[in-house]
Amino acid sequence: MSGIGAIIGSIEENFDRHLDKIREFVRQPSISASGEGIRETAELCRALVEGLGGEARVVPTEGHPVVHGEVREGADRTLLVYSMYDVQPVADEEGRWIVPPFRGEVADIPEGKSLVARGVYNTKGPLRGFFNVCEEIKAMNEALPVNLVFVIEGEEELGSPHLPSFVENHIQELSKADAMYFPMPQESIPGRPNIVLGVKGIVYVELEARGGAWGGPSEFGIHSSMASSVDSPVWRLVHFLSTLRDEEGRVLLEGFYDDLRPPTSEENRFAEEIAKTGFEDEWRRSMKIRRFVQGATGRELIRRYLFEPNLNIDGLVSGFTLKGTKTVLPHSARAKLDLRLLPDMSPEEVVRQLERHIEAQGASDFLKMTVHDMYPWSQSPPTSDVVQAKVAALERLGMRPLVWPRIAGSAPFYLFNRPPLNLPYVAGGAGKAGRAHSPNEFFTVEGIKRFEKGVASFLYHYAGME
Amino acid sequence: MSGIGAIIGSIEENFDRHLDKIREFVRQPSISASGEGIRETAELCRALVEGLGGEARVVPTEGHPVVHGEVREGADRTLLVYSMYDVQPVADEEGRWIVPPFRGEVADIPEGKSLVARGVYNTKGPLRGFFNVCEEIKAMNEALPVNLVFVIEGEEELGSPHLPSFVENHIQELSKADAMYFPMPQESIPGRPNIVLGVKGIVYVELEARGGAWGGPSEFGIHSSMASSVDSPVWRLVHFLSTLRDEEGRVLLEGFYDDLRPPTSEENRFAEEIAKTGFEDEWRRSMKIRRFVQGATGRELIRRYLFEPNLNIDGLVSGFTLKGTKTVLPHSARAKLDLRLLPDMSPEEVVRQLERHIEAQGASDFLKMTVHDMYPWSQSPPTSDVVQAKVAALERLGMRPLVWPRIAGSAPFYLFNRPPLNLPYVAGGAGKAGRAHSPNEFFTVEGIKRFEKGVASFLYHYAGME
Structure with a gap:
């Protein structure tokens, strides 16, 4: 037995070890805002690529380094895996975690038995899970079904300030890829993992008002x-x-x-599909929200999320x-x-x-x-091979993927999607996870397993080996 | 030699020891917001009253205790000395002090050689200075020229929440007083110490907006x-x-x-007097302000301060x-x-x-x-004996006191000034000090000496022994 069936069986069989590897990975802090653990984590990522028989380098930038790797398997297709090894700070969340954020602990939470740790969802958990899948394929003495190019950055949570220059300096190597994949679990509604086609753009600014020539105290606070x-x-x-x-x-x-620009008719159709699901109840539950903006529900709510x-x-x-x-x-x-x-x-x-x-x-x-x-924002066409492979891969596992024209979050996918690389892409994956950027960020244990199976199925589908 | 001349001479002669005693007193933290050092400082105050041959008690309240003391000298007049032994927090000023805030250090600063410490101006410096003067009189084997009643609270920086009930429960004892005095240096313009007749009232509130049934995340911050x-x-x-x-x-x-109510003609006259001084330059310098509200200067500026x-x-x-x-x-x-x-x-x-x-x-x-x-606000009549004594006391030392109908700060003087006690009062004193509630709060060494001499002169003047 080889191909999808075999790898799914192996994941099931060896899952405890997979979970341990993810726990080990999230135990290593990698806070880009402070720099804590950044170097160490970049080196861990380099070793992970090399462990697959690939070549990898920790490429310096003016900020935190990018891990650039390649695994050449002589396959027809080459997938660029974009991910990040950095995480959000925890300093302002002190005392709000049920377990220490960098101890990689499994805890029983209302969402189910989960790994609770900073970065377990966003995005070190799925990154390590992706490697778990590849390692499992290799352990079966098989080649990976696709060649891989890795771009794992350490500044996503800072707005990826040095990723553009990295991409610019590596156009040659990166253009070997046929498509880009961003591994991240997106299955808030059980059985309906999200297929994500785009992201919103972002501008993040800081405003400081300060006393000076115009008036006000200019050096220290004064008696009120x-x-x-x-x-x-x-x-x-x-x-x-x-x-x-x-x-x-x-x-x-x-x-x-x-x-x-107004939503396209295709985007409107996707929004209608999402509106029919229980997304709203899930949002209420997971984010502790009792009422949305202006009482919006269902279709109106998802349209605000997607289109505003x-x-x-x-x-x-x-x-x-x-x-x-x-x-x-x-x-x-x-x-x-x-x-x-x-x-x-x-x-x-x-x-x-x-x-x-x-x-x-x-x-x-x-x-x-x-x-x-x-x-800027970016958006990939739903008709592309990589999107179709992701849909088919999840359907193969009995799931009913839900296509999102975008999520409201931001990621620098435009670097791969726009000229000169012009790569179509897909983001998302199976598995329940949540509370990114919040205390008690989690990834359910069952969700991790589903995520890995989805990744495996996707790699074979994208290779045309389903 | 006795009376004012003698005591002024003794202060001059023994001033190094006086300074040391103030340094020792401000080294003891007494932060009402956190409770740090409150008990210890109350006990120190009790001991200070007893050291003058008086009786004192640390009176519990529902918050921090009040030190209540009496020194009966058989004098004609009795002065109630209201002060505080608590200080503002320093936790949010970390790294902004040129010397540690509770080390009682003398430093060279632009204002001159100064004691730089939390509370040295507001108000443990002047409180200890007042005791220094009384101790010096006693050391000369003289009786104090007036009887004293002390009310030294530990919650002024919290808005004196339990002082009203203390006063209510001690009306009998406090009504022995003929007037109230609040010792505090107010000599921003050299040679022109302030005589303060009033304070503004205060309301301090905290507003909290929080997610709930109306909308918003209610338990933790969510992804933006x-x-x-x-x-x-x-x-x-x-x-x-x-x-x-x-x-x-x-x-x-x-x-x-x-x-x-509009300013009275008397208040207007006081404002005109102040406007003629260099108060504005002093404000610019000491608070690092380059322009006041709407470019106000001189008369308009002081009127905003006093009357708005x-x-x-x-x-x-x-x-x-x-x-x-x-x-x-x-x-x-x-x-x-x-x-x-x-x-x-x-x-x-x-x-x-x-x-x-x-x-x-x-x-x-x-x-x-x-x-x-x-x-509430409070205000004492400028014609009262205690105010006139303070003016004369400072003139006796060659100074030209400046009468302020009020300062813009707040203090619970109303408790002594309104019924049933109805005590006239005066606040202020000679000596340069500044940056209350700010890092590097200071009291110049020369200012401390001037302050003490002013207090001595005042006590004898109020007793009619000038």
């Missing part, structure tokens, strides 16, 4: 009794923020919606924030904002809109804007 | 890609705050200015506030606000205005308000 005589940077920031978005959530930047850009406040801080009282007029105030962009909106244009808005509001005296990340 | 589908508590808070105060600083609560109520944001926090980026839609957001009130505004009425505003804005679904502190 001065507040009738001295300007307040935090009040300025609050008033400025209130001009950016109205109370219904509409973004007030001039021209923000100008380039937003937005402006979010990720963080806001000024002055005295500890328990109790302190009477101080703070000298500075900071806000972190992210904007999610849809076709055909351009991040560069949105940054210009922000700059013009600051000017128009007369805020340039007191406000400084720093652009942390920005990159 | 959900922002087009899920309400944002921090956006709600920002919009709500922007309805509380306009961009010019005018408070938008309905009825807020209704009970504000206001609403300040002391602190604001939500979501991810550390370095770098995290894409999260926070489930809660908090703001700390203080309002400063003038005659005849009532704190209770302002709290009701806030409550009505929350209702009117439809914010009660998502917003919870907690009142931390509140108490």
Whole structure:
């Protein structure tokens, strides 16, 4: 026996070992924001590619390195696997985890027996799971059904600032690929894993209001009794923020919606399909939400999610924030904002809109804007081989995949999807996981197994060996 | 030689020892917000009163204790000394101090050689300085020129929540006093120490916006890609705050200015006197301010300070506030606000205005308000003996005191000034000090000496023994 049936059987048989390998991998911290464990984790990834008989290098960038690898199997098709080895910080989540975030522990949670750890869902769990599948194929003395090119970056959670230059410098090597795959479990509704065709673009900025020539205390917070005589940077920031978005959530930047194209009929059909599922109940449960924006449900809710850009406040801080009282007029105030962009909106244009808005509001005296990340949306055609292979692969396992024209999150898929590489891509996979960027991020044990089986089936389907 | 001349001489002679005693006192932390060192400092205060041959008790309250003491000298007049032994927190000022805040170190700073420590200005420095003067008089084998009643509380920086019940329970003992004195250096303009006749009232509230039945994530922050589908508590808070105060600083609560009485002609005269001094340059220098509200200077600036109520944001926090980026839609957001009130505004009425505003804005679904502190303004007549004695005492030392109808800060003087006690009072003293509630709080060494001499002169003047 070889091919899909055999590999599925082996995954089942050796699953305990697979789980242990994922636990080991998530135990290694790799926080791109602080740099903790970044080098070590890049080296682990290099070793994983080499363990498959491939070649790999830890490629330095001006930031954290990219792991670039190739496994040449003489196969007809070559799949570029894009993933990341970095994770979000946990420093601001202290005391909110049921197990320490880097101990790789299995815990019983309402979603079922799960591995609970930072990065287990986003995205070190599925990355290690992908390697588990390849290792299992190799252990059966088989060649992988496709050649692989790996691009595993260490700055996705920082907005992938140095991935563009890496891609630019490796066009030759990367153009060996026929398609790109981003392995990530997306099965919030049991039996309905998501096939993801796109992502929203993102602009992430930080605004700082600070006292200076215009007024306000400029070096330290002063006694708040001065507040009738001295300007307040935090009040300025609050008033400025209130001009950016109205109370219904509409973004007030001039021209923000100008380039937003209406959903295509195909996108509308996908939205209808999703609306028929129990996605909404699952969202309520998993994110502890009792009511969505303006009471939206079903079709209206999924259309907001898929088809609306937005402006979010990720963080806001000024002055005295500890328990109790302190009477101080703070000298500075900071806000972190992210904007999610849809076709055909351009991040560069949105940054210009922000700059013009600051000017128009007369805020340039007191406000400084720093652009942390920005990159465009991307979208892959549903008709491409790689998407069709992913659909067939999951159907082969008895699942009913659900095609999402995009998710509302952002990832730098445009680097592979746009010229010169022009690779079609697919993201997603089977398996229940959740709470990315939140405490108690998890991947159910059963979900990990489903994920791995889905990956195996996909590799053979994409190779035309189903 | 006895009386003022002798004591001034002794202070000069023994000043090094006085300075050491103040350094020792400020080395003992006494942070009411955390409780650190509160008990120990209360005991130190008790011992200080007993050291003068008086009686003292550490009186428990539902919060931190009040030190109540009496020194009976058989004098004609009895002065109630109100002070505090607690200080503001330093936890949010980490790394901003030039010397550790509780090491009692003397440092060379632009203001001159100074003791730099938390509480050295507000108010443990002047409190210990007051005791230094009394100890010096006793060391000369003289009786104090007045009887003293001490009320030294440990919760002033928390808004004195339990001082009202302490006063109520000790009316009999406190009514032995003829006047109240609050020792605190106020000599920002060299040679022009302030005589302070009043304080603004205060309301300090905390607002928390949180996800719930109305919408938003209710238990933890979620991935910010959900922002087009899920309400944002921090956006709600920002919009709500922007309805509380306009961009010019005018408070938008309905009825807020209704009970504000215009300045009296006497208050106007005091303001004119202050406007003639260099107060503005001193403010610019000491608080690092380059421009005041709407470019106000001189008379207009001091009138804003003295005669305008206001609403300040002391602190604001939500979501991810550390370095770098995290894409999260926070489930809660908090703001700390203080309002400063003038005659005849009532704190209770302002709290009701806030409550009505929350209702009117439809914010009660998502917003919870907690009142931390509140108490009224107070004002003492400039014609009273205690004020006249303070003026004469400083003139005797060659200074030209400047009468301030009030300072913009708040203190619970109303408890002594209003019925049933009805005590006239005076606050202030000679000596340069600054940066209360800020890093590098200081009291110049020369200022401490001037302060003590001013206190000595005042005690003899108030006793009619000048």
